[in-house]
Amino acid sequence: xxxxxxxxxFDPYAELQRHxxxxxxxAGKYGATCAFVGTMRDFNENETVRRMFLDHYPGMTEKQLExxxxxxRSRWCFLDALIIHRVGEILPDQPIVLxxxxxxxxxxxxDACRYIMEALKSRAPFWKKETLEHGExxxxxxxxxx
Amino acid sequence: xxxxxxxxxFDPYAELQRHxxxxxxxAGKYGATCAFVGTMRDFNENETVRRMFLDHYPGMTEKQLExxxxxxRSRWCFLDALIIHRVGEILPDQPIVLxxxxxxxxxxxxDACRYIMEALKSRAPFWKKETLEHGExxxxxxxxxx
Amino acid sequence: xxxxxxxxxxxxxxxxxxxxxxxxxxxxxxxxxxxxxSEGQYLPDRILCAVNMDYADPNAPVKDGDxxxxxxxxxGG
Amino acid sequence: xxxxxxxxxxxxxxxxxxxxxxxxxxxxxxxxxxxxxSEGQYLPDRILCAVNMDYADPNAPVKDGDxxxxxxxxxGG
Numbered sequence: 039x040x041x042x043x044x045x046x047x048f049d050p051y052a053e054l055q056r057h058x059x060x061x062x063x064x065a066g067k068y069g070a071t072c073a074f075v076g077t078m079r080d081f082n083e084n085e086t087v088r089r090m091f092l093d094h095y096p097g098m099t100e101k102q103l104e105x106x107x108x109x110x111r112s113r114w115c116f117l118d119a120l121i122i123h124r125v126g127e128i129l130p131d132q133p134i135v136l137x138x139x140x141x142x143x144x145x146x147x148x149d150a151c152r153y154i155m156e157a158l159k160s161r162a163p164f165w166k167k168e169t170l171e172h173g174e175x176x177x178x179x180x181x182x183x184x
Numbered sequence: 185x186x187x188x189x190x191x192x193x194f195d196p197y198a199e200l201q202r203h204x205x206x207x208x209x210x211a212g213k214y215g216a217t218c219a220f221v222g223t224m225r226d227f228n229e230n231e232t233v234r235r236m237f238l239d240h241y242p243g244m245t246e247k248q249l250e251x252x253x254x255x256x257r258s259r260w261c262f263l264d265a266l267i268i269h270r271v272g273e274i275l276p277d278q279p280i281v282l283x284x285x286x287x288x289x290x291x292x293x294x295d296a297c298r299y300i301m302e303a304l305k306s307r308a309p310f311w312k313k314e315t316l317e318h319g320e321x322x323x324x325x326x327x328x329x330x
Numbered sequence: 331x332x333x334x335x336x337x338x339x340x341x342x343x344x345x346x347x348x349x350x351x352x353x354x355x356x357x358x359x360x361x362x363x364x365x366x367x368s369e370g371q372y373l374p375d376r377i378l379c380a381v382n383m384d385y386a387d388p389n390a391p392v393k394d395g396d397x398x399x400x401x402x403x404x405x406g407g
Numbered sequence: 408x409x410x411x412x413x414x415x416x417x418x419x420x421x422x423x424x425x426x427x428x429x430x431x432x433x434x435x436x437x438x439x440x441x442x443x444x445s446e447g448q449y450l451p452d453r454i455l456c457a458v459n460m461d462y463a464d465p466n467a468p469v470k471d472g473d474x475x476x477x478x479x480x481x482x483g484g
Binding site for chain 2: 336338339340342380383384385399401402403404405406407
């Protein structure tokens with residue numbers, strides 16, 4: 039399992055390809071990969087968003103992501119997981135988060151990927167501040183994805 | 185929405201990147217992408233599988249995939265979907281299927297992607313014949329992914 | 331009356347052919363098509379049917395020019 | 408007794424500072440830490456707490472050397 043915070047833009051599909059290719063012993067063993075990419079939109083709550091600052095709590099953020107991944111691993115059988123999350127200044131259309139799970143069967147891949155995303159949204163210490171056309175605002179609360 | 189059958193190997197991550205880049209009007213509009221990749225394993229039911237032949241029903245396969253995608257679109261709100269499925273001779277570690285959904289919110293992306301995969305597994309006319317170390321066999325039945 | 335009958339997957343190997351052309355006049359349903367191509371047998375439960383590339387019930391009607399297909403459970407994805 | 412207190416997100420702006428160092432001897436719980444840094448106020452319901460980078464209840468004990476953090480609901484992903 040690999041968990042990373044990134045201060046600069048990343049290409050989620052290149053990361054998936056690289057992680058899959060570079061992880062030894064995986065070829066031929068996984069039948070299912072479920073990947074989720076969260077991307078910054080240029081609007082939110084009816085306002086145009088110019089850019090965003092993603093605050094985090096160095097140390098705690100990584101620790102909570104590790105816990106979430108371990109929880110998922112204890113609940114579902116999977117071979118590997120990858121979590122990459124941006125921090126810092128983000129522009130519209132840039133990826134914010136990538137979560138991917140490789141497993142033998144598709145049910146576990148979907149379930150574990152979604153579990154990690156939901157747990158990340160509700161428990162990983164990140165805070166978004168949006169820069170609008172006029173002024174700034176902190177995003178107050180994430181909504182449930184179920 | 186794009187639905188394709190491929191007689192030769194494809195790179196699911198390059199396809200995702202290309203589709204996302206080439207689809208006009210999407211930049212900044214989708215916040216969530218859920219992608220599933222089904223990959224050929226080198227074993228199945230305790231036997232080593234050397235290669236696989238994927239039979240299909242030209243015309244009906246495309247028609248049923250279109251129907252499945254339209255059903256998903258009528259049930260969930262999403263911006264775009266991509267379905268690519270291999271046909272013909274497939275080797276272990278090669279991708280068999282890619283299903284991806286782009287939407288504003290992650291719940292719809294996960295739900296619609298999984299719905300399309302399950303419907304494809306139970307209704308799209310494809311048939312797998314495995315070449316084992318000794319002999320061949322048709323795969324009898326897909327299992328549920330829920 | 332002319333009906334094209336097609337077989338896929340393992341059923342194609344069991345039938346020993348990829349398709350049939352039926353000209354019989356007494357065919358009303360998909361089940362009748364199966365009987366005509368299988369020497370009067372009943373359609374096995376596990377065999378799926380399609381008429382003109384849409385799934386169909388064994389009791390579904392067939393008409394002149396239809397394409398009827400029979401195949402085992404699908405195993406794609 | 409020495410406790411480092413850290414603030415994140417919008418709370419950091421409300422507090423007007425990124426952290427505090429507490430040396431008070433009468434601190435037993437996370438709530439006591441909040442009172443010490445906020446002029447005796449009760450901890451708002453919506454503010455989350457962590458002790459040594461794990462989520463903690465307002466009633467959780469704190470000890471010498473702990474790092475205590477307060478922040479609003481998280482909004483990552």
